[in-house]
Amino acid sequence: MWFARGTGEPPGIGGIGGSFVAALRSDIGAKSLAVYAVDYPASSDFSSSDFPRTVIDGIRDASSHIESMAAKCPATREVLGGYSQGAAVAGYVTSASVPQRVPAAAVPKPMAPDIADHVAAVTLFGTPSEQFLQHYGAPPITIGPLYQPRTIELCASGDPVCSGGNDAAAHALYAVNGMTGQGADFAAHHL
Template sequence: MYPVNYAASSDFGSGIDFARTFVDGLYDAGGHIASTAANCPNTRIVLGGYSQGAALAGFVTSAAIPKEVPAQYVEYLPKPLPPQIANHVAAVTLFGRPSNQFLTENGAPPITIGPLYAPKTIDLCAPDDAICNGVPGGQPSFAHLAYLTNGMTNDAAAFAVSHL
């Protein structure tokens, strides 16, 4: 297990400061995935994340930088992982990934899981979780906090095991 090294925050209103910490996470996660694939080529990687971590895992799997990212910021973003890295990723498990509606409302680009990762991704959203279900103006609710108890972690574990 590897915890991504970045300053996770729920202060979406801080704009560029929030984006900088998130980009730090993208560099760290992508670097660790690439390093593991290069140094341990027989290792099967399972990516996972909850809420902001799910967004980070989703962006790491993207095949391209989202077109919604303003041109003046593109140079600061990590390049997408090389396609051959996808062969080392067995599964991607996402819990409460912020919906594209939520991301857009908070000034972030939408997440597009890359085509090499989509078939091995499980994207779980609890009923009534306004962060991931696309409800306009969605705010954290009890449902967004219930992934440890609602059985979805078991679903994700079974999915990951089936892809190893």
């Protein structure tokens, strides 16, 4: 299990990630579940010229660990998840191509298609909408076609990050609104 925390959360999997992992552990019972926190800054300084690099660091870290696990433990079924900025990182990781207007040399290349066979589920909470990303000059997130059938994107009603709503509190409530449990049920079903 790989999870990318949200903007400004301290290193680790964050609160939403912790709630998701707890629900997933409950759903899968005796099956083992190792958790890796994607190593990236999760910076809240969206106006910094260095901000894109922090997201790219997360993409690079997550994809390299997913690829490494697929090579070392080919029978292991992997789950990829993320919240907010971390959901963007996870979404970009699944992309089949480098987004338009992004120099290919500046970002990690997309994972090989056969890696998708090792990823059982992708669970994203509060994924930044295209409108939100565009406001900050970021490319849209396009889930790769090999990952689409095993991806769930959960967005709380009124969440300004994923739905364009105006309820800022909604973006922080995934751990208590039932959606981390919904995401865990989805992932467990695909394992």
